[in-house]
């Protein structure tokens with residue numbers, strides 16, 4: 001298996017060899033197998049799942065539930081029942097905040113979260129704070145961007161009721177010691193919400209081994225369609241979780257005045273579900289498993305090492321996070337002296353290079369790093385060394401375009 | 407104009423060697439303009455005498471397009487009346503929406519170089535920040 005062979009599965013990459021897509025942390029590209037699975041759902045099994053009494057609906061339901069079982073296997077959940085389908089990580093975190101958070105937090109309780117969090121794992125907790133009187137406690141990382149044992153010991157304590165942690169930072173690419181945080185949190189009687197949006201695409205995840213209470217990820221960042229994501233909830237927590245959205249599909253019995261809830265996990269999936277998206281996600285996971293995380297990791301590391309090597313030779317570039325390419329999950333965030341990140345991205349766009357520039361939905365981290373905004377190149381296994389070289393050359397060109405002698 | 411050419415021939419000069427960057431000793435109006443999503447942040451200072459913009463300066467930080475756009479704008483509004491400056495802002499916004507006439511472009515002078523920003527939705531906010539701030543400052547001023 002080579003990258004060149006794999007790229008043939010990605011029509012958008014094959015059809016646009018001139019484009020360099022270095023924004024996979026925002027959303028990945030999708031192989032044909034995924035779009036085929038979505039189309040196949042609509043062309044051969046389209047019906048409203050979970051309610052019909054005829055074959056198409058049964059088939060739609062079967063594909064939807066097969067996807068759920070696959071997600072459970074993919075992240076090491078004990079049972080498919082523990083997997084709730086959502087639209088994305090943001091909705092998954094909100095589900096936890098509005099159900100578990102509002103029902104369990106009280107004035108004086110603490111929610112511990114890292115300054116490296118994405119806004120999606122911050123704002124729901126600010127909402128919980130505002131409505132319950134709980135307090136936010138911020139964990140700050142070391143120079144590499146990683147939370148230390150000392151920080152974990154200090155900030156996760158007796159008053160902590162919930163810990164919200166992004167396993168991999170979408171800005172620095174570093175992996176936090178989530179297992180250790182979970183152990184500490186449990187010892188203090190707290191639950192842990194893990195945002196796996198940037199971890200699940202790059203490394204094997206096992207929520208049972210991690211002993212996570214909640215684990216969220218988005219399908220669109222790991223080759224799946226947009227609009228489908230998942231939330232894992234530990235069984236003992238799931239059973240006592242109040243419903244989130246209410247309406248059709250999530251009930252057992254409704255009268256004029258009241259209702260009883262459907263069995264788990266359908267209780268948390270109100271309204272018509274995204275079954276076609278789930279079928280696409282199923283195909284995406286199959287694809288990832290075929291490529292395999294060892295290959296993904298090796299390719300990402302090779303590319304990141306090459307990229308960081310090139311950047312290191314440019315004195316006007318500052319790279320954030322670890323100096324070790326193995327600790328980047330394919331994410332390289334940088335600034336260029338004298339050039340605003342938006343100008344970098346606009347000039348690179350002229351060379352058909354796609355990167356992200358701005359605050360990356362992580363403004364508290366930008367404030368912690370003391371920068372207003374940054375540029376981010378994020379690589380995935382389908383990127384090539386040639387692309388890295390073209391990118392680095394183009395970056396030298398940006399200096400010149402912006403009026404600095406090359 | 408191609409974007410790289412725009413930077414090389416126009417934007418860089420105003421971004422790296424702005425004519426009007428600085429702090430004015432006795433401004434009549436000072437207004438801050440911010441694009442929170444990209445961090446463009448300017449402080450526009452206007453000196454109004456007898457209904458005319460006698461002088462203008464800015465300071466702050468942001469991308470090259472936002473900073474160069476303010477510098478070019480100030481070139482264009484010094485010596486204009488309040489009404490003329492507001493009308494010019496209207497022409498600039500029109501141009502950025504892709505609706506500018508030949509005459510509008512002529513009136514905008516060098517600032518018309520930014521017309522292709524109309525094709526770059528992500529950069530529109532940068533280009534119009536100075537003009538919006540100026541419009542707002544003048545509209546709230548009744549001196």
Ligand SMILES: Cc1ncc(COP(=O)(O)O)c(C=O)c1O
Pocket residue numbers: 025026088089090091118120121166168169170195197198218361
């Ligand atoms: C770490 C992290 N958390 C959460 C999100 C939000 O993901 P989504 O937009 O799919 O809900 C992202 C993606 O931007 C992310 O990188």
